[in-house]
Amino acid sequence: MRHRLFGFCLVTALAAGGVASAHHGWGSYDAARKFSITSPVEKVEWQNPHVMVVVSFQDKPWQAVLAPPFRMQARGLDAEMLKSGTPITLEGYPSTHSGTEMRAERLIAAGRTYELR
């Protein structure tokens, strides 16, 4: 009885996931399509659960999801280093849900590489 209920709920949750608009987590980014963006920072939102920057890619504004602020700090990054206009390179994966969103696993700023994963 309990096992059937568990199975039912898990299947329901997974099915619901297929139609849900996703948010964060590596699962909703296409790991097979790694690419990079080099652009000045247009906007930064230094906040939990993940720091987000807007950059320009193929003449469109892209949202790039970075690491949580705590990890950013631990890896040596702060909000001041990503302020608007700063040229950066992001390596990451495109969202499977949004055409203009990526999750960055690596950030290069001022000649230094920061691992965000």
Added chain:
Amino acid sequence: MYLDLLSALEGSWLGHTARHSAWTFMVANVLHVLGAALLVGSIAVFDVKVLADRGQAAWQVGRYAIPLAAAGLALQVPTGLVLLAAEARALGVNPAFYAKLAFIALGLANVALFHARFGAALRAGILPESARVYAGWSLAAWVLTLVAGRMIAYL
């Protein structure tokens, strides 16, 4: 109404702090995992004791497991609010979050009914075998609450 509530929570001082303080969010996150471990772990031990021994000597486990589970729940509510407040409008309409709330409601209703019906018998050491069905629902409800909660990040 519900969406207004989520917006208000996200726009509140708590939401602002959760988003902009690295420490607040990190500490809430860590304690939410600890609370989940205490709540689900302790209650699972008690439920299995009731199920396996058909209610016999359940209080010998319950006297430790139930307060620990309650402590876990007491941690979950405030830390969960902080985590939710950071992006309440997005998280509040996540299907896994709805599922989680439903399982919490089921778990709490089960606790209330169990204690109303068997509280005295439990403490007197004479929990009847018919309490097993509550143990079954409890185990399912709290495990599924944890699963649904973790799934929020993936849906």
